[in-house]
Amino acid sequence: MPENILNLHVGKMIQLQRISPEKHDRFTVMLIGSLPGQGIIVTTPVVRKKVQLIQEGVRFAVRLLHGSKVLGFVVTVTHSSSKPYPHLHMSYPKEIESLAIRNAERxxxxxxxxxxxxxxxxxxxxxxxxxxxxxxxxxxxxxxxxxxxxxxxxxxxxxxxxxxxxxxxxxxxxxxxxxxxxxxxxxxxxxxxxxxxxxxxxxxxxxxxxxxxxxxxxxxxx
Missing domain, CATH: 2.40.10.220 (predicted glycosyltransferase like domains)
Known part of the structure; x- marks a missing residue:
């Protein structure tokens, strides 16, 4: 049900967690574009003002707040670019997990x-x-x-x-x-x-x- 992601707005904050036996680092990035069924584009992670080197083929578990739900899915980096600004192209999710939360959940x-x-x-x-x-x-x-x-x-x-x-x-x-x-x-x-x-x-x-x-x-x- 990848259509669940169609209503995301540019500027949405997304959390990435690397899927790797060696690394499990987390980053917060910004959604800057998407094409349903094709891919999504996010800013390249920055840590302490240093742009991180993310190679093609790296897989991330993605989490984001969307209305009253937390959405989760897995993507693969398909292209990493530094021009005209650092950004990543990632695969469009095939499956999306959705967890309802209360707006006031603390x-x-x-x-x-x-x-x-x-x-x-x-x-x-x-x-x-x-x-x-x-x-x-x-x-x-x-x-x-x-x-x-x-x-x-x-x-x-x-x-x-x-x-x-x-x-x-x-x-x-x-x-x-x-x-x-x-x-x-x-x-x-x-x-x-x-x-x-x-x-x-x-x-x-x-x-x-x-x-x-x-x-x-x-x-x-x-």
Whole structure:
């Protein structure tokens, strides 16, 4: 059922995992074109600003978020080109596996981030460090040393991620949905604060970056 891939948009973030006894490295690349039944074209993987050498014949397991599903299939690199920019031609999938996920399905993580309550100005001292304990396409759970605000207040969250081998900063406006104190039974001075937030005002660029981040985290859990 290769028709499942026909509705993918150029700019979609895709995860590649090399199929090889020696290497199992993962890359995040961008879909830049496709021809149904013939092939797909993606950017060549970049790691630490260095374009990776990918030879023809290399096989990859592909995963991508598509609406409320994670699609998976296997492709083979049919052509590797550096002109006019580095890109790969890959075979069109013969079979596609589809796993339905809930839009709000959360992926466990431990990512550092910075958060600012909007009632404070954009001042260096207004930003608080937090840990993102889980993440989804609709919200996140944060833990911090100090309270972040009251239910209903808005927070700006800055999260550093990597997309296509390049660092990106994802900035999201969120709203506090719930909050709680987490006590340490052995040391009450180690109390932490948790809050659940939902995203507000997500644009297309933020959605692409968030998609890529959630996909990488989900693949890392498997």
């Amino acid at each position: 992926v466990s993580t431990n990512l550092p981030a910075l958060v600012r309550n909007v009632r404070y100005g954009d001042d260096e001292n207004a930003w608080q460090p937090v840990l993102v304990k889980d993440l989804s396409m609709t919200g996140a759970r944060l833990e911090s040393i100090e309270p972040l605000g009251r239910t209903g207040e808005q927070l700006v969250m800055k999260l550093d991620i990597e997309v296509c081998g390049e660092p990106e900063q994802l900035t999201l406006v969120t709203e506090i949905c719930n909050r709680a104190a987490i006590s340490d039974r052995l040391d009450r001075e180690q109390t932490r604060y948790a809050c659940g937030v939902s995203y507000l005002k997500i644009d297309r660029t933020q959605e692409v970056l968030l998609n890529s981040c959630v996909l990488q985290l989900k693949a890392g859990d498997q």
